Amino acid sequence: MRTFITLLGREVKSFLYSPIAYVVLFFFLIATGFNFYSGVSFLNQGPSEVTVVEAAFNTVLFWFPFVLIFPLITMRTYADEFRMGTIETLATAPISDSQIVLSKFLGAFIFYILLWAPSFLYFTAFEQITGKAAAVAAGAYGGSYLLLLLLGAFYVALGCLASALTNEQINAAVMTFVAIFGFFVTGLLGFILNSPSQAVRDLISYFSAVEHMADFSRGLIDSRPLVWYISMTSFILFLNLQVFQYRKWKA
Protein backbone atom coordinates (compact mmCIF):
# COMPACT_ATOMS: atom_id res chain seq x y z
CA MET A 1 0.00 0.00 0.00
CA ARG A 2 2.77 2.41 0.89
CA THR A 3 4.58 1.68 -2.34
CA PHE A 4 1.34 2.31 -4.20
CA ILE A 5 1.01 5.73 -2.59
CA THR A 6 4.62 6.42 -3.57
CA LEU A 7 3.88 5.46 -7.16
CA LEU A 8 0.71 7.51 -7.24
CA GLY A 9 2.51 10.48 -5.74
CA ARG A 10 5.09 10.35 -8.49
CA GLU A 11 2.36 10.18 -11.15
CA VAL A 12 0.46 13.17 -9.78
CA LYS A 13 3.68 15.13 -9.32
CA SER A 14 4.75 14.42 -12.87
CA PHE A 15 1.70 16.43 -13.97
CA LEU A 16 2.64 19.32 -11.76
CA TYR A 17 6.11 19.33 -13.34
CA SER A 18 4.92 19.35 -16.91
CA PRO A 19 4.23 22.71 -18.51
CA ILE A 20 1.51 21.21 -20.65
CA ALA A 21 -0.57 20.50 -17.55
CA TYR A 22 -0.73 24.21 -16.77
CA VAL A 23 -1.61 25.05 -20.34
CA VAL A 24 -4.43 22.51 -20.21
CA LEU A 25 -5.60 23.83 -16.85
CA PHE A 26 -5.57 27.41 -18.07
CA PHE A 27 -7.50 26.83 -21.28
CA PHE A 28 -9.86 24.42 -19.66
CA LEU A 29 -10.80 26.96 -17.00
CA ILE A 30 -11.35 29.60 -19.66
CA ALA A 31 -13.44 27.22 -21.75
CA THR A 32 -15.62 26.03 -18.87
CA GLY A 33 -15.92 29.56 -17.53
CA PHE A 34 -17.00 30.86 -20.89
CA ASN A 35 -19.35 27.93 -21.28
CA PHE A 36 -20.96 28.68 -17.93
CA TYR A 37 -21.24 32.32 -18.85
CA SER A 38 -22.96 31.56 -22.14
CA GLY A 39 -25.29 29.13 -20.37
CA VAL A 40 -26.35 31.86 -17.99
CA SER A 41 -26.77 34.45 -20.75
CA PHE A 42 -28.89 31.99 -22.69
CA LEU A 43 -31.21 31.77 -19.69
CA ASN A 44 -31.23 35.54 -19.40
CA GLN A 45 -32.91 35.81 -22.76
CA GLY A 46 -36.22 34.82 -21.29
CA PRO A 47 -38.14 32.23 -19.35
CA SER A 48 -36.86 28.74 -20.02
CA GLU A 49 -37.45 25.18 -19.00
CA VAL A 50 -33.84 24.32 -18.41
CA THR A 51 -31.70 24.91 -15.32
CA VAL A 52 -28.23 26.38 -15.16
CA VAL A 53 -26.68 22.97 -14.63
CA GLU A 54 -28.43 21.61 -17.68
CA ALA A 55 -27.46 24.61 -19.75
CA ALA A 56 -23.85 24.33 -18.72
CA PHE A 57 -23.33 20.63 -19.43
CA ASN A 58 -25.18 20.20 -22.68
CA THR A 59 -23.58 22.52 -25.17
CA VAL A 60 -21.02 22.10 -27.90
CA LEU A 61 -18.91 24.50 -25.87
CA PHE A 62 -18.91 21.95 -23.09
CA TRP A 63 -18.18 18.87 -25.18
CA PHE A 64 -15.48 20.27 -27.39
CA PRO A 65 -12.91 21.17 -24.71
CA PHE A 66 -14.05 18.17 -22.70
CA VAL A 67 -13.05 15.72 -25.39
CA LEU A 68 -9.78 17.52 -26.12
CA ILE A 69 -8.37 17.31 -22.61
CA PHE A 70 -8.03 13.52 -22.48
CA PRO A 71 -5.36 13.10 -25.14
CA LEU A 72 -3.38 15.87 -23.46
CA ILE A 73 -3.71 14.44 -19.97
CA THR A 74 -2.85 10.87 -20.79
CA MET A 75 -0.36 11.01 -23.66
CA ARG A 76 2.69 11.10 -21.40
CA THR A 77 1.80 8.28 -19.02
CA TYR A 78 3.50 5.32 -20.71
CA ALA A 79 4.89 6.67 -23.97
CA ASP A 80 7.52 8.70 -22.17
CA GLU A 81 8.59 5.83 -19.92
CA PHE A 82 9.05 3.56 -22.92
CA ARG A 83 10.89 6.20 -24.91
CA MET A 84 13.25 7.13 -22.07
CA GLY A 85 13.70 3.55 -20.93
CA THR A 86 12.64 4.40 -17.36
CA ILE A 87 10.12 1.62 -17.72
CA GLU A 88 13.02 -0.73 -16.96
CA THR A 89 13.84 0.80 -13.58
CA LEU A 90 10.14 1.11 -12.81
CA ALA A 91 9.27 -2.47 -13.72
CA THR A 92 12.25 -4.00 -11.89
CA ALA A 93 11.34 -2.35 -8.60
CA PRO A 94 9.58 -4.78 -6.26
CA ILE A 95 6.08 -3.77 -7.35
CA SER A 96 3.52 -5.59 -9.42
CA ASP A 97 2.59 -4.58 -12.94
CA SER A 98 -1.01 -4.02 -11.92
CA GLN A 99 0.15 -1.51 -9.33
CA ILE A 100 1.92 0.38 -12.08
CA VAL A 101 -1.11 0.34 -14.37
CA LEU A 102 -3.47 1.41 -11.60
CA SER A 103 -1.21 4.20 -10.38
CA LYS A 104 -0.85 5.65 -13.86
CA PHE A 105 -4.59 5.55 -14.38
CA LEU A 106 -5.39 7.06 -10.99
CA GLY A 107 -2.70 9.72 -11.36
CA ALA A 108 -4.22 10.98 -14.61
CA PHE A 109 -7.70 10.65 -13.16
CA ILE A 110 -6.79 12.77 -10.15
CA PHE A 111 -5.48 15.47 -12.45
CA TYR A 112 -8.76 15.29 -14.36
CA ILE A 113 -10.69 15.78 -11.11
CA LEU A 114 -8.49 18.77 -10.29
CA LEU A 115 -9.52 20.29 -13.60
CA TRP A 116 -13.16 20.11 -12.62
CA ALA A 117 -12.88 21.25 -9.04
CA PRO A 118 -13.03 25.00 -9.82
CA SER A 119 -16.18 24.59 -11.89
CA PHE A 120 -18.05 23.69 -8.74
CA LEU A 121 -17.47 27.26 -7.64
CA TYR A 122 -19.40 28.62 -10.60
CA PHE A 123 -22.61 27.04 -9.46
CA THR A 124 -22.05 27.94 -5.84
CA ALA A 125 -21.34 31.53 -6.83
CA PHE A 126 -24.43 31.55 -9.03
CA GLU A 127 -26.60 30.46 -6.13
CA GLN A 128 -25.01 32.92 -3.75
CA ILE A 129 -25.45 35.86 -6.09
CA THR A 130 -28.85 35.18 -7.57
CA GLY A 131 -30.36 33.44 -4.58
CA LYS A 132 -31.80 30.90 -7.01
CA ALA A 133 -31.06 27.21 -7.25
CA ALA A 134 -28.77 26.25 -10.11
CA ALA A 135 -30.56 22.96 -10.47
CA VAL A 136 -34.09 21.98 -9.67
CA ALA A 137 -33.90 18.27 -9.16
CA ALA A 138 -31.88 17.24 -6.16
CA GLY A 139 -29.88 14.73 -8.15
CA ALA A 140 -28.89 17.11 -10.93
CA TYR A 141 -25.62 18.24 -9.40
CA GLY A 142 -24.79 14.82 -8.18
CA GLY A 143 -25.85 13.32 -11.49
CA SER A 144 -23.80 15.69 -13.60
CA TYR A 145 -20.66 15.29 -11.57
CA LEU A 146 -21.13 11.55 -11.18
CA LEU A 147 -21.30 11.21 -14.93
CA LEU A 148 -18.31 13.51 -15.35
CA LEU A 149 -16.37 11.17 -13.08
CA LEU A 150 -17.42 7.97 -14.79
CA LEU A 151 -17.09 9.28 -18.31
CA GLY A 152 -13.75 10.80 -17.31
CA ALA A 153 -12.56 7.49 -15.88
CA PHE A 154 -13.46 5.71 -19.09
CA TYR A 155 -11.76 8.28 -21.33
CA VAL A 156 -8.69 8.47 -19.10
CA ALA A 157 -8.41 4.68 -19.27
CA LEU A 158 -8.67 4.82 -23.07
CA GLY A 159 -5.92 7.45 -23.13
CA CYS A 160 -3.63 5.38 -20.89
CA LEU A 161 -4.16 2.36 -23.12
CA ALA A 162 -3.24 4.39 -26.18
CA SER A 163 -0.15 5.72 -24.45
CA ALA A 164 0.94 2.19 -23.53
CA LEU A 165 0.83 1.26 -27.21
CA THR A 166 3.47 3.70 -28.40
CA ASN A 167 6.75 5.45 -27.62
CA GLU A 168 5.63 8.82 -28.92
CA GLN A 169 3.31 11.09 -27.00
CA ILE A 170 1.89 12.56 -30.16
CA ASN A 171 0.80 9.14 -31.45
CA ALA A 172 -0.84 8.45 -28.12
CA ALA A 173 -2.71 11.75 -28.26
CA VAL A 174 -3.96 11.12 -31.78
CA MET A 175 -5.07 7.57 -30.94
CA THR A 176 -6.91 8.75 -27.84
CA PHE A 177 -8.65 11.49 -29.75
CA VAL A 178 -9.70 9.12 -32.51
CA ALA A 179 -10.99 6.54 -30.03
CA ILE A 180 -13.05 9.04 -28.03
CA PHE A 181 -14.29 10.66 -31.20
CA GLY A 182 -15.27 7.21 -32.48
CA PHE A 183 -17.36 6.55 -29.39
CA PHE A 184 -18.94 9.94 -29.82
CA VAL A 185 -19.87 9.42 -33.43
CA THR A 186 -21.30 5.99 -32.64
CA GLY A 187 -23.44 7.62 -29.98
CA LEU A 188 -24.72 10.16 -32.49
CA LEU A 189 -25.77 7.47 -34.96
CA GLY A 190 -29.12 7.30 -33.19
CA PHE A 191 -29.86 10.80 -34.43
CA ILE A 192 -28.59 10.16 -37.91
CA LEU A 193 -30.02 6.75 -38.82
CA ASN A 194 -33.54 6.97 -40.06
CA SER A 195 -35.53 4.42 -38.15
CA PRO A 196 -33.30 1.91 -36.45
CA SER A 197 -34.96 -0.96 -34.65
CA GLN A 198 -35.39 -0.75 -30.91
CA ALA A 199 -32.52 -3.16 -30.31
CA VAL A 200 -30.12 -1.05 -32.35
CA ARG A 201 -31.38 2.07 -30.66
CA ASP A 202 -30.74 0.53 -27.25
CA LEU A 203 -27.30 -0.56 -28.23
CA ILE A 204 -26.38 2.84 -29.62
CA SER A 205 -27.68 4.57 -26.53
CA TYR A 206 -24.87 2.95 -24.58
CA PHE A 207 -22.38 4.92 -26.60
CA SER A 208 -24.17 8.22 -26.40
CA ALA A 209 -22.34 10.29 -23.84
CA VAL A 210 -24.39 13.28 -24.99
CA GLU A 211 -27.67 11.57 -24.14
CA HIS A 212 -26.34 10.32 -20.84
CA MET A 213 -25.33 13.81 -19.90
CA ALA A 214 -28.70 15.21 -20.96
CA ASP A 215 -30.41 12.75 -18.62
CA PHE A 216 -28.01 12.99 -15.70
CA SER A 217 -27.89 16.78 -15.67
CA ARG A 218 -31.65 16.70 -15.25
CA GLY A 219 -31.22 14.44 -12.28
CA LEU A 220 -32.37 11.31 -14.11
CA ILE A 221 -29.84 8.80 -12.95
CA ASP A 222 -30.01 5.62 -14.94
CA SER A 223 -28.08 2.60 -13.72
CA ARG A 224 -27.32 1.21 -17.19
CA PRO A 225 -24.81 3.90 -18.19
CA LEU A 226 -23.26 3.64 -14.73
CA VAL A 227 -22.69 -0.08 -15.07
CA TRP A 228 -21.57 0.40 -18.68
CA TYR A 229 -18.91 2.98 -17.86
CA ILE A 230 -17.61 1.12 -14.84
CA SER A 231 -17.31 -2.14 -16.71
CA MET A 232 -15.79 -0.51 -19.79
CA THR A 233 -13.21 1.28 -17.63
CA SER A 234 -12.30 -1.98 -15.90
CA PHE A 235 -12.07 -3.78 -19.21
CA ILE A 236 -9.84 -1.12 -20.76
CA LEU A 237 -7.58 -1.18 -17.69
CA PHE A 238 -7.34 -4.94 -18.01
CA LEU A 239 -6.34 -4.55 -21.66
CA ASN A 240 -3.90 -1.86 -20.58
CA LEU A 241 -2.17 -4.33 -18.25
CA GLN A 242 -1.89 -6.91 -21.02
CA VAL A 243 -0.48 -4.39 -23.47
CA PHE A 244 1.95 -3.07 -20.89
CA GLN A 245 3.31 -6.53 -20.11
CA TYR A 246 3.47 -7.50 -23.74
CA ARG A 247 5.51 -4.42 -24.65
CA LYS A 248 7.78 -4.78 -21.66
CA TRP A 249 8.41 -8.43 -22.40
CA LYS A 250 9.21 -7.71 -25.99
CA ALA A 251 11.53 -4.88 -24.95
Added chain:
Amino acid sequence: MIDVVNLTKRYAGFTAVREISFQVQRGEVVGFLGPNGAGKSTTMRMLTGYLPPSSGRASIAGFDIFEQSIEARRHIGYLPESTPLYHDMRVHEYLRYRASLKGVEASKVKERVGDVLEMCDLREKERALIGTLSKGQRQRVGLADALVHDPELLILDEPTIGLDPNQIRQVRELIKNLANRRTVLISTHILPEVEMMCSRVVVIHKGRIRASDTAENLLLKHRAAGEIRLEVHQPPQNTYAQLAALRGVKEVSEKMLGEECSFLLRTDAETDLTEAVLQLAQTGKWSLRSLLRRKPTLEDVFVDLTQGD
Protein backbone atom coordinates in the same frame (compact mmCIF):
# COMPACT_ATOMS: atom_id res chain seq x y z
CA MET B 1 22.86 -16.02 -4.35
CA ILE B 2 22.21 -16.40 -8.07
CA ASP B 3 21.32 -19.80 -9.43
CA VAL B 4 20.70 -20.06 -13.17
CA VAL B 5 19.65 -23.33 -14.77
CA ASN B 6 19.24 -23.79 -18.53
CA LEU B 7 17.98 -20.25 -18.95
CA THR B 8 16.90 -19.44 -22.50
CA LYS B 9 15.53 -16.30 -24.11
CA ARG B 10 14.12 -16.29 -27.60
CA TYR B 11 13.08 -13.09 -29.30
CA ALA B 12 10.86 -13.47 -32.35
CA GLY B 13 12.87 -16.00 -34.35
CA PHE B 14 16.17 -15.24 -32.64
CA THR B 15 17.71 -16.95 -29.63
CA ALA B 16 19.64 -14.36 -27.64
CA VAL B 17 20.46 -16.61 -24.67
CA ARG B 18 20.74 -20.40 -25.02
CA GLU B 19 20.41 -22.75 -22.08
CA ILE B 20 22.91 -21.00 -19.89
CA SER B 21 23.64 -22.24 -16.38
CA PHE B 22 25.84 -20.67 -13.73
CA GLN B 23 25.94 -19.94 -10.03
CA VAL B 24 27.13 -16.95 -8.09
CA GLN B 25 27.89 -17.47 -4.41
CA ARG B 26 27.20 -14.93 -1.71
CA GLY B 27 30.01 -12.38 -1.51
CA GLU B 28 31.44 -13.04 -4.96
CA VAL B 29 32.13 -10.27 -7.44
CA VAL B 30 31.54 -11.78 -10.84
CA GLY B 31 32.46 -10.15 -14.12
CA PHE B 32 30.04 -10.93 -16.90
CA LEU B 33 31.93 -10.63 -20.16
CA GLY B 34 31.09 -11.02 -23.80
CA PRO B 35 31.24 -9.14 -27.07
CA ASN B 36 28.44 -6.85 -28.24
CA GLY B 37 25.23 -8.76 -28.69
CA ALA B 38 26.41 -11.75 -26.66
CA GLY B 39 23.32 -11.71 -24.47
CA LYS B 40 24.63 -10.05 -21.30
CA SER B 41 21.93 -7.44 -21.00
CA THR B 42 19.28 -9.97 -21.93
CA THR B 43 20.43 -12.28 -19.14
CA MET B 44 20.50 -9.42 -16.64
CA ARG B 45 17.02 -8.35 -17.67
CA MET B 46 15.75 -11.84 -17.00
CA LEU B 47 17.45 -12.00 -13.61
CA THR B 48 15.90 -8.69 -12.57
CA GLY B 49 12.42 -9.78 -13.58
CA TYR B 50 12.10 -7.39 -16.49
CA LEU B 51 11.98 -10.05 -19.20
CA PRO B 52 10.38 -13.46 -18.68
CA PRO B 53 12.62 -16.37 -19.68
CA SER B 54 11.48 -18.47 -22.65
CA SER B 55 12.54 -21.59 -20.79
CA GLY B 56 14.75 -22.69 -17.93
CA ARG B 57 14.73 -21.10 -14.51
CA ALA B 58 16.75 -18.90 -12.22
CA SER B 59 16.52 -17.88 -8.60
CA ILE B 60 17.84 -14.99 -6.57
CA ALA B 61 18.44 -15.59 -2.87
CA GLY B 62 16.27 -18.69 -3.20
CA PHE B 63 13.33 -16.91 -4.82
CA ASP B 64 12.34 -17.90 -8.33
CA ILE B 65 12.68 -14.92 -10.65
CA PHE B 66 9.41 -15.66 -12.38
CA GLU B 67 7.20 -17.29 -9.76
CA GLN B 68 8.30 -15.09 -6.85
CA SER B 69 9.46 -12.18 -8.91
CA ILE B 70 8.65 -9.41 -6.44
CA GLU B 71 10.35 -11.17 -3.53
CA ALA B 72 13.38 -11.81 -5.72
CA ARG B 73 13.52 -8.19 -6.86
CA ARG B 74 13.66 -6.95 -3.27
CA HIS B 75 17.14 -8.43 -3.02
CA ILE B 76 18.46 -6.80 -6.18
CA GLY B 77 19.92 -3.41 -6.89
CA TYR B 78 19.89 -3.04 -10.65
CA LEU B 79 21.61 -0.52 -12.89
CA PRO B 80 20.28 -0.95 -16.44
CA GLU B 81 22.56 -0.44 -19.40
CA SER B 82 21.43 3.01 -20.52
CA THR B 83 20.87 4.38 -16.99
CA PRO B 84 17.31 5.55 -17.56
CA LEU B 85 16.23 8.36 -15.19
CA TYR B 86 13.40 10.85 -14.86
CA HIS B 87 14.89 14.06 -16.16
CA ASP B 88 12.25 16.24 -14.57
CA MET B 89 13.12 15.21 -11.00
CA ARG B 90 15.82 16.45 -8.68
CA VAL B 91 18.53 14.03 -7.58
CA HIS B 92 17.55 13.75 -3.91
CA GLU B 93 13.88 13.67 -4.77
CA TYR B 94 14.41 10.84 -7.25
CA LEU B 95 16.44 8.83 -4.76
CA ARG B 96 13.83 9.32 -2.06
CA TYR B 97 11.15 8.20 -4.46
CA ARG B 98 13.12 5.12 -5.44
CA ALA B 99 13.93 4.32 -1.82
CA SER B 100 10.33 4.24 -0.73
CA LEU B 101 9.33 2.43 -3.92
CA LYS B 102 11.79 -0.29 -3.00
CA GLY B 103 10.41 -0.57 0.49
CA VAL B 104 12.89 1.40 2.60
CA GLU B 105 11.07 2.33 5.81
CA ALA B 106 9.80 5.91 5.83
CA SER B 107 11.92 6.81 8.84
CA LYS B 108 15.08 5.48 7.18
CA VAL B 109 14.64 7.01 3.74
CA LYS B 110 16.41 10.26 4.50
CA GLU B 111 19.37 8.54 6.08
CA ARG B 112 19.76 6.02 3.26
CA VAL B 113 19.53 8.71 0.60
CA GLY B 114 22.16 10.72 2.47
CA ASP B 115 24.41 7.65 2.59
CA VAL B 116 24.23 6.87 -1.10
CA LEU B 117 24.64 10.54 -2.07
CA GLU B 118 27.83 10.46 -0.06
CA MET B 119 29.01 7.13 -1.48
CA CYS B 120 28.44 8.19 -5.06
CA ASP B 121 29.91 11.63 -4.58
CA LEU B 122 26.68 13.42 -5.43
CA ARG B 123 26.38 15.76 -2.45
CA GLU B 124 27.02 18.87 -4.54
CA LYS B 125 24.40 17.90 -7.05
CA GLU B 126 21.64 16.67 -4.79
CA ARG B 127 19.36 19.58 -5.67
CA ALA B 128 20.10 19.57 -9.39
CA LEU B 129 17.55 18.50 -11.96
CA ILE B 130 18.63 15.14 -13.33
CA GLY B 131 18.16 16.45 -16.88
CA THR B 132 20.93 18.99 -16.30
CA LEU B 133 23.55 16.49 -15.11
CA SER B 134 26.45 15.23 -17.19
CA LYS B 135 26.48 11.65 -18.41
CA GLY B 136 28.89 10.53 -15.72
CA GLN B 137 26.88 12.23 -13.00
CA ARG B 138 23.74 10.51 -14.23
CA GLN B 139 25.60 7.24 -14.18
CA ARG B 140 26.34 7.85 -10.52
CA VAL B 141 22.71 8.70 -9.81
CA GLY B 142 21.82 5.35 -11.36
CA LEU B 143 24.37 3.66 -9.15
CA ALA B 144 23.01 5.47 -6.09
CA ASP B 145 19.56 4.25 -7.04
CA ALA B 146 20.81 0.67 -7.28
CA LEU B 147 22.30 0.98 -3.77
CA VAL B 148 19.61 2.95 -2.01
CA HIS B 149 17.69 0.03 -0.50
CA ASP B 150 20.90 -1.65 0.63
CA PRO B 151 20.42 -4.76 -1.52
CA GLU B 152 22.36 -7.97 -1.03
CA LEU B 153 22.90 -8.38 -4.75
CA LEU B 154 23.98 -5.75 -7.24
CA ILE B 155 23.43 -6.31 -10.94
CA LEU B 156 25.28 -3.62 -12.84
CA ASP B 157 25.14 -3.42 -16.62
CA GLU B 158 28.23 -1.52 -17.77
CA PRO B 159 28.42 0.81 -14.77
CA THR B 160 31.64 2.59 -15.76
CA ILE B 161 30.58 3.50 -19.27
CA GLY B 162 30.82 7.24 -19.86
CA LEU B 163 32.81 7.99 -16.72
CA ASP B 164 36.10 9.89 -16.72
CA PRO B 165 39.23 8.02 -15.55
CA ASN B 166 39.00 9.45 -12.02
CA GLN B 167 35.39 8.46 -11.74
CA ILE B 168 36.06 5.02 -13.14
CA ARG B 169 38.64 4.53 -10.43
CA GLN B 170 36.21 5.80 -7.79
CA VAL B 171 33.41 3.57 -8.94
CA ARG B 172 35.80 0.64 -8.99
CA GLU B 173 36.83 1.39 -5.42
CA LEU B 174 33.20 1.77 -4.46
CA ILE B 175 32.31 -1.60 -5.93
CA LYS B 176 35.31 -3.21 -4.27
CA ASN B 177 34.28 -1.81 -0.91
CA LEU B 178 30.71 -2.91 -1.38
CA ALA B 179 31.88 -6.36 -2.20
CA ASN B 180 32.70 -7.10 1.43
CA ARG B 181 29.07 -7.46 2.28
CA ARG B 182 27.46 -7.95 -1.07
CA THR B 183 27.31 -10.05 -4.16
CA VAL B 184 27.98 -8.27 -7.43
CA LEU B 185 27.32 -9.29 -11.02
CA ILE B 186 28.85 -6.74 -13.30
CA SER B 187 29.09 -6.54 -17.07
CA THR B 188 31.79 -4.50 -18.72
CA HIS B 189 34.00 -4.26 -21.76
CA ILE B 190 36.95 -2.91 -19.79
CA LEU B 191 38.96 -6.04 -19.13
CA PRO B 192 41.68 -4.68 -16.82
CA GLU B 193 38.79 -3.54 -14.64
CA VAL B 194 37.64 -7.12 -14.35
CA GLU B 195 41.05 -8.32 -13.25
CA MET B 196 41.09 -5.64 -10.58
CA MET B 197 37.62 -6.13 -9.17
CA CYS B 198 36.27 -9.55 -9.91
CA SER B 199 36.85 -12.76 -8.07
CA ARG B 200 35.49 -14.67 -11.05
CA VAL B 201 34.52 -14.14 -14.66
CA VAL B 202 31.75 -15.63 -16.75
CA VAL B 203 32.30 -15.29 -20.48
CA ILE B 204 29.26 -15.46 -22.73
CA HIS B 205 29.33 -15.51 -26.51
CA LYS B 206 26.40 -15.82 -28.92
CA GLY B 207 24.12 -16.67 -26.04
CA ARG B 208 26.26 -19.51 -24.66
CA ILE B 209 28.59 -19.61 -21.70
CA ARG B 210 32.17 -20.05 -22.87
CA ALA B 211 33.97 -20.03 -19.56
CA SER B 212 33.38 -19.50 -15.88
CA ASP B 213 36.45 -19.30 -13.68
CA THR B 214 38.84 -16.97 -11.92
CA ALA B 215 40.85 -14.70 -14.17
CA GLU B 216 44.11 -16.47 -13.12
CA ASN B 217 42.78 -19.91 -13.95
CA LEU B 218 41.53 -18.71 -17.29
CA LEU B 219 44.96 -17.35 -18.09
CA LEU B 220 46.56 -20.62 -17.05
CA LYS B 221 44.15 -22.94 -18.73
CA HIS B 222 43.68 -21.22 -22.00
CA ARG B 223 46.22 -21.41 -24.70
CA ALA B 224 46.04 -17.72 -25.10
CA ALA B 225 48.91 -16.17 -26.96
CA GLY B 226 51.78 -14.53 -25.15
CA GLU B 227 54.12 -12.20 -26.95
CA ILE B 228 57.85 -11.66 -27.20
CA ARG B 229 59.11 -8.53 -28.82
CA LEU B 230 62.79 -8.16 -29.70
CA GLU B 231 64.77 -5.48 -31.48
CA VAL B 232 67.94 -6.45 -33.31
CA HIS B 233 70.49 -4.17 -34.90
CA GLN B 234 71.36 -5.30 -38.44
CA PRO B 235 69.99 -8.83 -38.05
CA PRO B 236 71.52 -11.62 -40.16
CA GLN B 237 69.48 -12.98 -43.08
CA ASN B 238 68.17 -16.10 -41.42
CA THR B 239 66.89 -14.49 -38.21
CA TYR B 240 63.27 -14.65 -39.23
CA ALA B 241 63.49 -18.33 -40.18
CA GLN B 242 65.30 -19.23 -36.98
CA LEU B 243 62.74 -17.50 -34.83
CA ALA B 244 59.86 -19.06 -36.68
CA ALA B 245 61.40 -22.50 -36.23
CA LEU B 246 61.39 -22.29 -32.43
CA ARG B 247 59.03 -24.68 -30.75
CA GLY B 248 55.90 -23.01 -29.39
CA VAL B 249 56.00 -20.05 -31.77
CA LYS B 250 52.70 -19.52 -33.52
CA GLU B 251 53.46 -16.51 -35.61
CA VAL B 252 56.32 -14.12 -36.32
CA SER B 253 56.13 -10.69 -37.83
CA GLU B 254 59.00 -8.34 -38.56
CA LYS B 255 59.32 -4.65 -39.14
CA MET B 256 62.39 -2.75 -40.35
CA LEU B 257 63.10 0.69 -38.99
CA GLY B 258 66.33 1.87 -40.60
CA GLU B 259 68.98 -0.52 -39.35
CA GLU B 260 66.85 -1.74 -36.47
CA CYS B 261 64.53 -4.62 -36.99
CA SER B 262 61.80 -5.50 -34.55
CA PHE B 263 60.28 -8.95 -34.39
CA LEU B 264 57.05 -9.89 -32.75
CA LEU B 265 56.57 -13.51 -31.74
CA ARG B 266 53.21 -14.83 -30.71
CA THR B 267 53.59 -17.86 -28.52
CA ASP B 268 51.62 -20.32 -26.49
CA ALA B 269 50.87 -19.13 -23.02
CA GLU B 270 52.64 -21.92 -21.17
CA THR B 271 55.92 -21.87 -23.08
CA ASP B 272 58.33 -19.20 -22.03
CA LEU B 273 60.61 -18.65 -24.98
CA THR B 274 62.85 -15.92 -23.59
CA GLU B 275 65.58 -18.44 -22.83
CA ALA B 276 65.43 -19.96 -26.27
CA VAL B 277 65.53 -16.60 -27.99
CA LEU B 278 68.50 -15.45 -25.91
CA GLN B 279 70.28 -18.66 -26.84
CA LEU B 280 69.70 -17.95 -30.52
CA ALA B 281 70.93 -14.40 -30.14
CA GLN B 282 74.14 -15.59 -28.48
CA THR B 283 75.01 -18.28 -31.00
CA GLY B 284 74.06 -16.06 -33.95
CA LYS B 285 75.92 -13.07 -32.45
CA TRP B 286 72.95 -10.76 -32.95
CA SER B 287 73.30 -7.31 -31.55
CA LEU B 288 70.17 -7.46 -29.41
CA ARG B 289 68.81 -4.04 -28.46
CA SER B 290 65.80 -5.13 -26.44
CA LEU B 291 63.87 -8.18 -25.49
CA LEU B 292 60.45 -7.93 -23.95
CA ARG B 293 58.11 -10.66 -22.89
CA ARG B 294 54.44 -9.86 -22.47
CA LYS B 295 52.37 -12.37 -20.58
CA PRO B 296 48.99 -13.23 -21.97
CA THR B 297 46.24 -10.97 -20.65
CA LEU B 298 42.59 -11.47 -20.04
CA GLU B 299 42.06 -9.66 -23.30
CA ASP B 300 43.88 -12.43 -25.16
CA VAL B 301 41.73 -15.02 -23.42
CA PHE B 302 38.63 -13.02 -24.23
CA VAL B 303 39.53 -12.74 -27.91
CA ASP B 304 40.34 -16.43 -28.00
CA LEU B 305 37.03 -17.42 -26.44
CA THR B 306 34.80 -15.14 -28.41
CA GLN B 307 36.05 -15.39 -31.95
CA GLY B 308 34.24 -17.60 -34.40
CA ASP B 309 31.43 -19.82 -33.21
